[in-house]
Amino acid sequence: MSTTTINTQKVNFNVFRFNADEDYLPYYEDYSMDVTSEEVVLDILNRIKWDHDGSFSYRRSCRHGICGTCAIKVNGKVTLACKESMTDMIEVFGNDLVIEPLSKKRAIKDLIIDKADFWEKHEQVTPYLDTEIDENPTAENIVTPAQADTLDEADLCIQCGACHYACPVVEISDAFMGPAAFAAAYRFEADVRDDNESRLTDVNQMGSGVWDCVKCFECADACPKEINPIEKIGKLHNMLFQSGKAESNIATRHAVGFEKSIRKNGVLDEGSLVLYSELAGVVKHVPVALKMFSKGKIVPPWGIIKSDNLDEIQKLVKSSSTAKF
Amino acid sequence: MGKLKYALFTGCTAKQSTPEQMMSTMAVAEKLDIELVELTEASCCGASHLQDYDDFLSLVLNARNIAYAEKHELTMVTICNTCQLNTAMTKHRLDNSADLKKRVNEKLGEIGLEYKGTSKITHFLYAIIDDFGLDKLKEMVVTPLSQFNIAPFYGCHNIRPSELQNETHDTPENSYNPTSLDDLIIACGGMTVDYEQKNKCCGFHAELQAPKVSAILTGNAIAGAMDGNADWIVTPCPLCHLKLDTQTGHASEAIGREVSLPVLHMQQMIGLALGCPPETLGMKHHVTKVDFV
Incomplete structure (x- = not known):
């Protein structure tokens, strides 16, 4: 019979405290505890409440990583408290840990936040199967394994909000729908049973649309279910082009401009790309462009060093393209 | 150890808007x-933009x-985080799908x-470390940078998605507490500066379509x-x-505070420490003046 050794070590917790009804500003309280290698972050939250301060507030429910209730931040890392092992946290961050809510500016009481923005955005993307149901079917509606695979695990989302509140664009722009809402939109757009004709266009017209993602991959690392929301945002971009629903705007021209540039030079022509993306709007870049030019940072189109064997690249662009604009 | 030899994928930027990066890499x-x-x-x-338009072509x-x-x-050695991401991502996807x-x-x-x-496929940073x-x-090192407080700015595409990034180099990196650049x-x-934004986004990839969001991220990073x-x-x-060096005007305006700091490429920092003459490191190509060399 194998035995497991349970190690114990001293950990200092710096915990975010705030009561919106009483406090003008949040503050941090220190708790020092012996932590065993068996514990998860939620055990620590429970011990703070049960052993130190009964007024300490946080959300918890299933304790099995499926209800999505207990997402918080530890040293800036978004995590499901019931799933995250203390051993891993100590290994990454050492013995001084900072416990904070998912979003400090949305805190109501300690780790509990007002998640209304998350739910409002989620609701807007029509996050359900939109289809005409035959109430008296004569045969099964079969979804093949290959068709089910196209969801790419987007259906595993537990709406914990980890990716949403890890997104730096959500943090500073209320107009951005956020990775969770987009992943939900993709989940139903990719479902063969869904007949919604307008979701894709709607999603692109809500708030600031689908193009403001900064491609930081914070959501990919944050998701406790490894759904990789940014990949789904990319797929929505691809779907817009493939369906012919992509409108001409700065973002779409910017994406298409890469293909044009590669076709012409193999490499990018940075100046021409900005011009093609912005059209007349390019004038706002002139002051910075002049500074860059004076420092030898702008190469004119005729000065671009094209890729060797450019004919190969042009042949591949011709034979491998799958999108049209 | 025999002589190290790599295939260098320069990316486009090193040949156009950051000539100093190419110079310092070679030096x-x-x-x-x-x-x-x-x-x-x-x-x-x-x-990551062609990928939005035509994933298969990319x-x-x-x-x-x-x-x-x-x-x-x-x-293959890359000297741009985004080249590293897209190249390593391609390798990951092709190596994991026989059909693709x-x-x-x-x-x-x-x-x-x-x-x-x-x-x-590895970034030059990790080639040097590994x-x-x-x-x-x-x-x-002949000129230790001991008089400088140096703020590492990791850049998203070298540290996230962690699972992919940790396939590409031997020294493990945690995206929430990265250490390679500090090391x-x-x-x-030099002395490293620990600050909240060191592993955050500079806003580069949304500069055209979301200029305000992008400028706030840049401003927060420099601040x-x-x-x-x-x-x-x-x-x-x-x-x-490019973002941190050339966009300080927009960034300052966006966050309501004057922000500006010299920004060096990793290769320029190494070059200074190894005693490379500053002119071989392209310091004159910076928009925000590098005033200490």
């Missing part, structure tokens, strides 16, 4: 006696770039190339480094460099 490689074989056949990696083009590194039987690899190779077959999956070794680098600063004799008493910022990514 540092010479000092470290690392041979870089430039992949002059390589195309643009798509920078895979084919990146596979072609990797196939050239494979022809040289060399590890077959479809991509059908296209590459038309030009007589094949993607095999035999070349590693293959050259920071201890050895430290021994070669490099220390090896060069964080300034509040940490940094003398300058160092980054392994030329795109982060």
Whole structure:
């Protein structure tokens, strides 16, 4: 019979405290505890409440990583408290840990936040199967394994909000729908049973649309279910082009401009790309462009060093393209 | 250890808007006696934007770039985080799907190339850490940067998604507490600045479509480094460099505070520590003046 050794070590917790009804500003309280290698972050939250301060507030429910209730931040890392092992946290961050809510500016009481923005955005993307149901079917509606695979695990989302509140664009722009809402939109757009004709266009017209993602991959690392929301945002971009629903705007021209540039030079022509993306709007870049030019940072189109064997690249662009604009 | 030799994928920026990065890469490689074989056949990696338009085409083009590194039987070294991400992502996807690899190779077959999956793809930062070794680098330092507080700016595409990134190098990196660039600063004799934004986004990839959001992110990053008493910022990514170096006007306006710090490429920092003359490191190509050399 194998035995497991349970190690114990001293950990200092710096915990975010705030009561919106009483406090003008949040503050941090220190708790020092012996932590065993068996514990998860939620055990620590429970011990703070049960052993130190009964007024300490946080959300918890299933304790099995499926209800999505207990997402918080530890040293800036978004995590499901019931799933995250203390051993891993100590290994990454050492013995001084900072416990904070998912979003400090949305805190109501300690780790509990007002998640209304998350739910409002989620609701807007029509996050359900939109289809005409035959109430008296004569045969099964079969979804093949290959068709089910196209969801790419987007259906595993537990709406914990980890990716949403890890997104730096959500943090500073209320107009951005956020990775969770987009992943939900993709989940139903990719479902063969869904007949919604307008979701894709709607999603692109809500708030600031689908193009403001900064491609930081914070959501990919944050998701406790490894759904990789940014990949789904990319797929929505691809779907817009493939369906012919992509409108001409700065973002779409910017994406298409890469293909044009590669076709012409193999490499990018940075100046021409900005011009093609912005059209007349390019004038706002002139002051910075002049500074860059004076420092030898702008190469004119005729000065671009094209890729060797450019004919190969042009042949591949011709034979491998799958999108049209 | 024999002489280190890599296939260099410069990316587009090093040849256009960050000439100082190309210069300093070559200067540092010479000092470290690392041979870089430039992949002059390589195309643009798509920078995560071609991927939005045509995912399959981006895979084919990146596979072609990797196939050239494979022809040289060399590890591909990148000097741009976004090139690293898109190239490594292509490799990851092709190595994990026989069907995708077959479809991509059908296209590459038309030009007589094949993607095999035999070349590693790593960023120059990790090549120095994993293959050259920071201890050895430290021994070669002639001008320790001991009088400088240096703020590391990691750049998203070298640290996230963690699962992919940790496939590409030996030294593990945690995206929430990365250490590679801090370790490099220390090896060069400098003092590192710990600040909240060091592993955050500079906003580069949304600069055109979401200029305000993008400028706020840039402003916050520089402000964080300034509040940490940094003398300058160092980054392994030329795109982060462009943003932090050239966009201080928009960034200051967006966050309502004047922000500006010299921003050095990782290669320039190493070059200074190894005693490369500043003119070989392209310091005159910076928009925000590098006033300490």
